[in-house]
Amino acid sequence: DVKVTQSSRYLVKRTGEKVFLECVQDMDHENMFWYRQDPGLGLRLIYFSYDVKMKEKGDIPEGYSVSREKKERFSLILESASTNQTSMYLCASSSILATGGGTEAFFGQGTRLTVV
Amino acid sequence: RKEVEQDPGPFNVPEGATVAFNCTYSNSASQSFFWYRQDCRKEPKLLMSVYSSGNEDGRFTAQLNRASQYISLLIRDSKLSDSATYLCVVNIGNYGQNFVFGPGTRLSVLP
Numbered sequence: 001d002v003k004v005t006q007s008s009r010y011l012v013k014r015t016g017e018k019v020f021l022e023c024v025q026d027m028d029h030e031n032m033f034w035y036r037q038d039p040g041l042g043l044r045l046i047y048f049s050y051d052v053k054m055k056e057k058g059d060i061p062e063g064y065s066v067s068r069e070k071k072e073r074f075s076l077i078l079e080s081a082s083t084n085q086t087s088m089y090l091c092a093s094s095s096i097l098a099t100g101g102g103t104e105a106f107f108g109q110g111t112r113l114t115v116v
Numbered sequence: 117r118k119e120v121e122q123d124p125g126p127f128n129v130p131e132g133a134t135v136a137f138n139c140t141y142s143n144s145a146s147q148s149f150f151w152y153r154q155d156c157r158k159e160p161k162l163l164m165s166v167y168s169s170g171n172e173d174g175r176f177t178a179q180l181n182r183a184s185q186y187i188s189l190l191i192r193d194s195k196l197s198d199s200a201t202y203l204c205v206v207n208i209g210n211y212g213q214n215f216v217f218g219p220g221t222r223l224s225v226l227p
Contacts (some may be wrong), residue, residue, distance in 0.1 A: 102148060103148075
């Protein structure tokens with residue numbers, strides 16, 4: 001079974017703190033993603049990565065950065081946490097198909113971050 | 117216009133009912149199509165991929181109409197455990213990197 005593991009289920013951080021969210025996948029997937037999910041707004045893409053050290057901005061990258069030093073690990077960094085970053089954060093991975101397109105996205109269990 | 121639109125819901129149905137969800141997408145370059153279910157405060161999980169020929173998995177049937185850019189999910193003999201939010205998802209482009217999620221339709225199956 002594909003496994004995507006996020007380092008924490010629940011986090012509480014203070015405004016202004018630097019926050020690291022870690023994600024590891026064990027299926028050698030090329031693509032990794034960070035989303036946030038808020039009530040009424042659905043899933044919104046923050047950043048994605050298609051290879052080691054490669055990253056692309058998603059729809060809402062402001063206030064976030066990412067790091068992919070190894071293929072299996074994709075980290076999301078909140079440089080200076082703010083209360084409007086309180087949310088559910090979901091990591092996902094997927095693979096490229098030889099015929100074009102990609103596999104489904106496999107999600108981690110989510111990290112519920114509260115910034116106080 | 118949103119890229120992926122779904123029935124607004126919520127759907128409240130009795131146990132044993134048949135329920136159908138509809139989804140439309142706007143980007144004709146969409147390559148892959150999926151239905152996910154998401155339970156409250158949990159991560160989305162793949163329910164089924166959707167193919168042009170249609171596919172069935174037990175009580176669940178998915179259909180894709182590329183010409184109309186329309187995807188459907190049919191649940192027969194609904195169970196209490198089917199209560200969840202159902203997300204229609206399309207993947208655009210050649211490298212599987214662009215997932216577009218619908219807003220979801222919530223289903224409550226009532227005893």
